[in-house]
Amino acid sequence: SQQIHLVSRPTGMPTHNNFKQVEITLPELQDGEVLIKNTWMSVDPYMRPRMIDRESYIEPFKLNDVMDGGAIGEVIESRNNQFPVGSKVTHLSGWRTAHISDGSDLTLLPDVPLPDQLFLNTMGMTGLTAWAGLTKVITLKETDTVFVSAASGAVGSVVCQIAKLKGCKVIASVGSDEKARMVKDLGVDAVINYKTVENLTQALQQAAPQGIDVYFENVGGDHLEAALNVMNDYGRIPVCGMISGYNNDTAQPGPNNLFFINSKKLTVQGFIVIDYFDQFPEFIEQMGAWLSEGKVKSEETVYEGIENAVNAFLGLFEGKNKGKMLVKL
Numbered sequence: 001s002q003q004i005h006l007v008s009r010p011t012g013m014p015t016h017n018n019f020k021q022v023e024i025t026l027p028e029l030q031d032g033e034v035l036i037k038n039t040w041m042s043v044d045p046y047m048r049p050r051m052i053d054r055e056s057y058i059e060p061f062k063l064n065d066v067m068d069g070g071a072i073g074e075v076i077e078s079r080n081n082q083f084p085v086g087s088k089v090t091h092l093s094g095w096r097t098a099h100i101s102d103g104s105d106l107t108l109l110p111d112v113p114l115p116d117q118l119f120l121n122t123m124g125m126t127g128l129t130a131w132a133g134l135t136k137v138i139t140l141k142e143t144d145t146v147f148v149s150a151a152s153g154a155v156g157s158v159v160c161q162i163a164k165l166k167g168c169k170v171i172a173s174v175g176s177d178e179k180a181r182m183v184k185d186l187g188v189d190a191v192i193n194y195k196t197v198e199n200l201t202q203a204l205q206q207a208a209p210q211g212i213d214v215y216f217e218n219v220g221g222d223h224l225e226a227a228l229n230v231m232n233d234y235g236r237i238p239v240c241g242m243i244s245g246y247n248n249d250t251a252q253p254g255p256n257n258l259f260f261i262n263s264k265k266l267t268v269q270g271f272i273v274i275d276y277f278d279q280f281p282e283f284i285e286q287m288g289a290w291l292s293e294g295k296v297k298s299e300e301t302v303y304e305g306i307e308n309a310v311n312a313f314l315g316l317f318e319g320k321n322k323g324k325m326l327v328k329l
Ligand code: NDP
Pocket: 044, 045, 046, 126, 129, 150, 151, 152, 153, 154, 155, 156, 173, 174, 175, 176, 179, 217, 218, 219, 239, 240, 241, 242, 243, 244, 245, 271, 272, 273, 274, 316, 317, 318, 319, 320, 321, 322, 323, 324, 325
């Protein structure tokens, strides 16, 4: 089986030298175990901060060891009655082509007529993040004007669609004209290509003359600064992530207008999707209905083969993806 190991801790933007593809021979199956051939794996921005050796909500990746992350696979050998050959499962042992498990880390894919990889996208952690951020971390009102950064990405594209379903006005920020067209097709009201505008605050003011009530924070830095400038009183900011800083080795000075949190009486609430896992059933029911009614679209960008997994991961920081970045193994 092929695995990707982290062999050195990156400084700044990671490079291929930080990773190594390693071939290993898996041991014989023991009673109770299954052999899984992975078919899809997820690459995610949070994996970059996990490469730093420091305490956080999740253990740092170990050096010279296989990394992990969301994946989907099929049982190809089984000594466990719960997971017969042919079972499709999700688990967290990505970054490898095959995996032996005693079943305790496996969840069977629901038997529904949806492509498997949706369980790493709209029907998985990505969708849950968007849904929880908008409906559990804050309470969305249909009168809200919502600004979404990294809006064409995995989480962002779902946030845009849910906010539109809730009746909100949605303003999206993206990094290319092609992405702008994509989010327009998803129904957003206005799009800003942050790479071509001269002044993000002015662009946001033009797109939202009445100001914004919710900023779904995926990017940080200049986007947070612009959002704070244009935020209405009592605005809410669910802080999902701040990808613009993930490759900075030292903390950068923040926006200089944080005082608006005080003067505009804003609520800023960070959240981590893990804390919402107990709400998966409610989420799956809702998202499943939206998908089957055609109200939510699952956008994806697919790289092929374990040998392209690092390229897919690095691509997240270069804006190479529209929708969820996935690797087909
Ligand atoms: P995306 O699919 O959105 O991929 C990342 C995107 O971010 C890129 O496509 C790129 O698009 C944009 N981007 C990259 N660098 C920058 C930059 N310097 N400035 C502005 N935009 C940038 O990834 P996800 O949807 O998986 O993640 C989005 C955010 O949500 C991240 O901050 C992530 O950490 C966070 N997250 C948080 C979770 C939680 O539990 N709190 C769970 C999952 C994700 P573009 O071309 O537009 O620049």
